[in-house]
Amino acid sequence: MLDYLRYKRNLGMADLNLTQLQTLVQVVATGSFSAAADRLGLSQPAVSLQIRQLERRLGLKLLERLGRGLKPTAAGSLLLEHADHIQTAVDQALQALASHGETVSGRVAIGTGATACIHLLPPLLGQLRQRFPQLDVRVSTGNTLDVLRAVEDNRLDLGLITLPASGRNLQVEPLLEDAFVALLPPASPLPRGALAPAALVEAPLLAFETGSSTRLLIDDWFRRAGQPSRPVMELGSIEALKELVAAGLGYSLVPGIAVATEHHRQGLRVQPLAPPLTRTLALVLRRDKPLSRPLQQVLEALRRLRR
Incomplete structure (x- = not known):
């Protein structure tokens, strides 16, 4: 306790800065000043300055460069062990204060x-x-x-x-559960009613981009039926998929909420799938x-x- 009081007295009025502490957390998490700057929406010089100010404030070296990355020193690791607890305590204090207000802001x-x-x-x-x-x-x-x-x-x-x-x-x-549907142009030759993978495999599929959770579910739906999924286009926008289907370039499998309103283009055919495909x-x-x-x-x- 005496060592702590002597250390705190040596710091004078320079108490721990929470912004600088969170910057340290991000630098260690990303391994670089530039990556941390991207996450925080700051410039790299601003991030570097905050770390220097924190080290100067505490009188300790908190980071060291190992190879191409930045790693915490022993003192830095010790400080990081307390960072989550410090932020949680601050959040809880603000929450307690907010409960006394009449407005939600x-x-x-x-x-x-x-x-x-x-x-x-x-x-x-x-x-x-x-x-x-x-x-x-x-x-x-x-x-x-x-x-x-x-x-x-x-x-x-x-x-x-x-x-x-x-x-x-x-x-x-x-x-909530969201059932997928097939979205087809009005003149599609595909049969009406519930569509199975075997009925769709030869038609041009306009799909969500590879790696998305939605795409993984769709690929698995075809795979479980023993059918390949061969999209002719891959996009990240549900609205772009709708427009391409409306232009007659193929069909798409989309979450039901995407066609549950009147915003989708009139005339597009919306049909269920068999077996059903849902996402949570x-x-x-x-x-x-x-x-x-x-x-x-x-x-x-x-x-x-x-x-």
Whole structure:
């Protein structure tokens, strides 16, 4: 205790800076100043300066270069052991203070796929804006792995993703089942009614990009029927797929929510699949994530989508 008091007295008024601490966490997580700068939305010189200021503030070397990467020193590793606890304590303190306010205000960052962003979230976000004008909900899109990584790194508060998903520190809550459908141009020669893989294998498939959770489910649907999946085009945009189908360039298999509204082009044929193909959308957040009032309101609104 005496050593700690003497060390703290030597620091004077220069207490630990939380921004600089989080910058250190990102530098170690990414292994470089430039990658950490990309994650934090800062310039590389700004990240380097924050680390130098933190080291100067503590009077300790926190990072060392090994090969092409940066690794924490013994002192840096010790500080990082406490970083999560420090951030959690701060979040809990802010949550406790927020509970005394009469309004719901603050920022909530959500990560999700493009289809859910376009066809599921807009009405929900509009209702939240009407109820809580001071609630700032930010949405970014990406594949499931990118969203999970951002939630684990605490760069996103919440993810709305396609299962499967896993992570030691993640809480996964299934939300709703979404059945895929076949989307065909009006003049398609394919038979009407439920379509099986064997009926589709010779037709030109317009597919989601390789590696996406949706594409993996579609490929597995064909594989389980002993049929190959041979897309003639691969795209990352559900709206682009619709336009290409409407132009008569092929058919696509899309989540049902993408054609559940009146926004899709009139005249396109929407047909079920046999056997059925479904995906599960789920909420994911860190197990130790403090549930601030803004985050609670967003979670409650999303859970009302459950069906």
